[in-house]
Amino acid sequence: MVDIENRPAAAESAARTPVRGHAAAVPRAVAAAVEAEWVRCRQCAELVYGKRFRRVLSVCPDCGAHARLTARERLDQLLDPGTEVPIDAGVAPHDPLEFVDSRPYRERLGEARAATGMADAAIAAHARIEGRPVVVVAMDFRFLGGSLGCAVGELITLAAEESLRTHTPLLLVTASGGARMQEGALSLMQMAKTAQALGELDEAGVLVVSLVTDPTYGGVAASYATLADIILIEPGARMGFAGPRVIEQTIGERLPDGFQTAEFLLAHGMVDAIVPRAQLRRTLGYFLAVGDQTTPNEYDAAHASGTTGHPNGVAERRQVTAAKRLLATAPMCAPADGDTDSWDAVRLARHPERPSALDYAAHVLEDFHELHGDRLGDDCPAVVGGIGLLDARPVMFVGHHKGGADLGERQRRHFGMATPAGFRKAARLMRMAAKLRLPVITLVDTPGANPGLDAERGGQAAAIAENLRLMSRLPVPVVTVVTGEGGSGGALALAVADRVLISERGVYSVISPEGCAAILWKDPAAAPVAAAALRIGAADLLGMGVVDAIVPEPPGGAHTDVGEAAVLLREAVRPLLAELRGVPADLLVRERRARFRAFGATTHAPKRAQQGVS
Missing domain, CATH: 3.90.226.10 (2-enoyl-CoA Hydratase; Chain A, domain 1)
Structure with a gap:
């Protein structure tokens, strides 16, 4: 019998025996452990048959201890x-x-x-x-x-x-x-x-x-x-x-x-x-x-050598015409239902059964692998991210996750309100995407950034600011979908993108309607009035040019059919990524910066929603 946890110590005084024809070989003590009839797990003290131990890669089948x-x-x-x-x-x-x-x-x-x-x-x-x-x-x-x-x-x-x-x-x-x-x-x-x-x-x-x-x-x-x-x-x-x-x-x-x-x-x-x-x-x-x-793609290589420009030769007009083409040819991106007022949109955006980031990742992406942590000491559960495949090509996926209908899980996820660690985790993953030339998809669904004391002590404002700066210069395509609530800077920290879409019942605002009502109306009950005044619904946002298109939802809202909602979202994102993948990195960054530079400028004259397809 051999004690499997003592193998390395025993091996230090052992001689050598060849394995699989390699010049480097394992010690006799290790070989003895592999060949022994029985081995004992040091963690649970159970005996394991030697051949079985070898078949399970030196992992105790009883307690899972890895030798x-x-x-x-x-x-x-x-x-x-x-x-x-x-x-x-x-x-x-x-x-x-x-x-x-x-x-x-x-x-x-x-x-x-x-x-x-x-x-x-x-x-x-x-x-x-x-x-x-x-x-x-x-x-x-x-x-x-x-x-x-x-x-x-x-x-x-x-x-x-x-x-x-x-x-x-x-x-x-x-x-x-x-x-x-x-x-x-x-x-x-x-x-x-x-x-x-x-x-x-x-x-x-x-x-x-x-x-x-x-x-x-x-x-x-x-x-x-x-x-x-x-x-x-x-x-x-x-x-x-x-x-x-x-x-x-x-x-x-x-x-x-x-x-x-x-x-x-x-x-x-x-x-x-x-x-x-x-x-x-x-x-x-x-x-x-x-x-x-x-490996750099052919178009990037050609651009770096100076042999080509943008495929259409009209770089300045590409962003606008692409949005128009999407609106004109994709019925999924039609304006929201006319009978859904701003407060109704807020209530539907907050529906506890509405799909959130991990729900969409499971339906939209193939073989999604979640990655964790900000590398500074925390792993915020309100922001999730990782690598998955879309049309068999890898993408970096990052989004807010509220936790679904279970109240305990929603509390554990901070109701989708990210801490500084969440924004720093998102930044880490986006920097990895830039390094590996992976497109980035972000899903926004948050009431806002976490307002707690620990978040403030942890540098909440700086974490959000760093994300805004980082996303403005990412050299890879970035597509954002506001799938539920887009609340304030906590939302924008994941939404500095080449294309910004919004789900049909989504909302996006500088502040919550309740917060606005409390400050300006001095009455939180005035939230429905504030919601209308803020023009936070999808159609108004499209008219102001804040979003490029509206992703439709199943009748009654995304929570009524998560699978169908995911299909609609995937079909909205796919053509955008396909187009953006062919754009050189420096042009992507210039156009993304120009997009946000235009907001609030005197020359900026956004079209109304009904004019968007003209």
Whole structure:
């Protein structure tokens, strides 16, 4: 019987045995664990039949605990068989400080090499996952705790440079106690060196994915592990800058259960998703396919070389004529029902069963993967986002989510009122979209930004302002649909777009009717009068030019048939994205800025709704 959680420690003193013909191989202690008739889970203490344990990828079938893997085992599980081509850094670990503690560092290095058969704490390769090309680096905790020394830093940097050269997504599988103390400040410099290499991939638009495994701490967590576009983590894995013992010794308090675990990190906005080991290949394949879309298209290349202009040669008139064409040819975008007054529109926009962002994502997009967190400590539930496929092409999707008819869920979602973390999460996802050349679809449905004390302390105003500035210069197509309430700056923070549509029963305003009535009429009961005066309904907004088109809803409202509402929304968005995809980035930005520049200018004369199709 073998204790599955003690495998890495036991392996440090073991010899080598070959696996699958690779030059690098797993230790005999690991092989023994795989071949043992029975293994015991350290978390639940249940015995697991060895062959079954191997079939379930070293995950306890009783409690789900994920046993640690060696770097070799990790690649064997993740990579398509026969596709691996090793990347050799050509740098052997050395002893720049001639460091000695209780033993010379050179002796420790020699033992780690002998025990693992590895040159240092990571291996790298070109390969494929689910048929998609990838450059991958996998760390191994058995080698001096997976510590980041000069050789590991050089290997990761070389892998990033190879990823840059070939425009191939980079996957980093982390397992580390932190920077290697025995190499002193030179080890510290590897944090900056690897961060710089990932920065170059950002500039080039190359996808970086981090897979965090247990444990990932210190200088690795504070550099490449958390600088990726997408951060995935295995269930129960731990990540942090300082380890639990250091924190407890420093603050003199016992840490709460689950601190720094995957579940804690997800709740606090530090990772995008927790992915069980059995789902890793498919999930990584999905995101690598998105990364495979980053090669510049032919039109962008031609524009960059100066060989062409806008296809129609009339760039200044494109935005207006496109909106007219949509209105003229798409009955789905006809003006709203004439018998729906402003207050009726407000009540329908607020209907608790009205579909919100995740409802539309499930119906409009194929294979939607939600991403989480602002990377600053929170994951606002009122704003959701992620990557999905529309007509088999990836898009970045961001929207307010109110939570549906269940009151408890609506409260948990803050009724769609975003905190600063929500706006910062949206900004993070939109910056990722810009890097990966993904169109952005935003859905607006919020009474406004969260008015709480914590939101104000967290910089609510600045978070909204940053989004307005960011969206005005995004170099990718942006389409917004106001699907319910469009309340004040909390709505606009997701709505600086190339095309702004509104659902038939949607509303969009500088303030809620109740707020306006309380301030100007001194009577909240005057809200219906204020709603009419503010002209917040779809037809009025179309007439003022605030929106480009109106998306129809099923009879009675979107809540009466969510599936049909989603079809109507999808059919409104699809032609706009198809048109905008062919527009060069600099022209997109110029026209988007011109659109918002015109509002309120003396030369701006918006047409009435009934004139929009002329």
